[in-house]
Amino acid sequence: MSERIHASYWLETGDDPARAAEVIAGEQSSGTFVALPNETPELKARSGARVERLEVLDTSSLPSLPTPKRSPRYTRCRLELSWPIENLGACLPTLMATVAGNLFELRAVTGLRLTDLQLPASFAAAYPGPAFGIAGTRRLAGVNRGPLIGTIIKPSVGLSADETAQQVRELVDGGIDFIKDDELQADGPHCPFEDRVRAVMRVVNEAADRTGKKAMVAFNLTGDLDKMRRRHDLVLAQGGTCVMVCLNSVGLVGLHELRRHAQLPIHAHRAGWGYLNRSPAIGWDYGPWQKLWRLAGADHLHVNGLRNKFSEPDDSVIAAARAVLAPATDAAAMPAMPVFSSGQTGLQAHDTYAALGCTDLIHTAGGGIFGHPQGVSAGVEALRASWEAAMSGVPLAEHARRVPALTAALAFWR
Structure with missing residues (x-):
């Protein structure tokens, strides 16, 4: 079984939470703002980010961050995404772009905070950590x-x-x-x-x-x-x-x-x-x-x-x-x-x-x-x-x- 990277977030969205989660997963892996012919089901299964958990916490009438499109309700959730290690390999700079990149800027996002990160053993092998x-x-x-x-x-x-x-x-x-x-x-x-x-x-x-x-x-x-x-x-x-x-x-x-x-x-x-x-x-x-x-x-x-x-x-x-x-x-x-x-x-x-x-x-x-x-x-x-x-x-x-x-x-x- 392929190793996977898991990241957890606090998410706020004025969109349907499930749809917002899929938008984030797509933006941070294989997708873009329109469906493309080359993004086949096989490619998505191999390289797409996966929504592992989506738990609704509460709602608000106001967005936490400025948004170009107002909504009558903003839903706050716990979100967990995962990515196959093959998307990036054991590379810390690319990991940063993957778990904390463009997702903060998405229109569907009115609040987002990275709360946890679980990495496969290949990272420990590639990065020795503190020497002392x-x-x-x-x-x-x-x-x-x-x-x-x-x-x-x-x-x-x-x-x-x-x-x-x-x-x-x-x-x-x-x-x-x-x-x-x-x-x-x-x-x-x-x-x-x-x-x-x-x-x-x-x-x-x-x-x-x-x-x-x-x-x-x-x-x-x-x-x-x-x-x-x-x-x-x-x-x-x-x-x-x-x-x-x-x-x-x-x-x-x-x-x-x-x-x-x-x-x-x-x-x-x-x-x-x-x-x-x-x-x-x-x-x-x-x-x-x-x-x-x-x-x-x-x-x-x-x-x-x-x-x-x-x-x-x-x-x-x-x-x-x-x-x-x-x-x-x-x-x-x-x-x-x-x-x-x-x-x-x-x-x-x-x-x-x-x-x-x-x-x-x-x-x-x-x-x-x-x-x-x-x-x-x-x-x-x-x-x-x-x-x-x-x-x-x-x-x-x-x-x-x-x-x-x-x-x-x-x-x-x-």
Whole structure:
């Protein structure tokens, strides 16, 4: 029996739902807007998308998205389609065009959201997924227990390479596990990539020689393929242990090619995720979206954070983290490490730990560390102490009585 790709959607349509489902299936496989002689029953049976499930949920008098043709009623459904693997082979870019291509633009569609994606084993064979994942990241960062305590260099842009290195010096002196570039910081004239890597790694290597602990720094090498390869090689040559890329900027091909070249973990930033996700009427759920990027090679994936500064609710953040941590199913690659960020402090540690039930994550706090009234080292200590309290089941205020840095942090985290 042929392997098949299965995709599930939330669909809204002003048309008959069964007819709309067939239109979508045809548009995303063998059909077009008129019947053609070459689209024979045999061809459709071999290559046409198949409607596997159509379940009506409710109706609305108004469309969720603009539509050129008004209808008295809009029906909302769960829709599952499947395609034979022979339509595309194990190819992530073509998969993207198949499950999330022109169907969003169809006239019959007034709302559409990709909610699930199940892939055949041939994808796992073609795309090896994360090279390092959780275990490799922990090994390189030297963190066997608890989350990686991390931060983001701020200001986002404007610091020179030497100023960036000075911030890193304060962080490594405080025992930080993980540091990342901001997604806006790549290779600008104020802070050229090569200068930044050399200056930062000089500090990191000196600290490692002195203390035996090497902080993991994710350098943002986002750019064209040749530049990303060269930048990766520079980080590797300087003793670095991580690189970073903005997924929506470089695309699936960019990430996969970097994965084929890389000898370091790839920290994957989801900058731009909001335009794919924020409207409930169109776009992607995080679960199917992250699966493609894991297959392409992401070792770490951003999931936002609890009580974040953005618009995403906490249940969505936890669902995203669980998806990234999910064990291998169908063709999903090994679990990656979820990255919690955005307005984070130690106040979220207990709830994050309770919701996930594990510490296989990177918890990054920018202002929550740099804003500590006793300095950066105290900020690192306070964030780490908050996780120690969470893992021990001790209330934060109680644990703070034994950790002055945490006591001071509680006064400004609020």
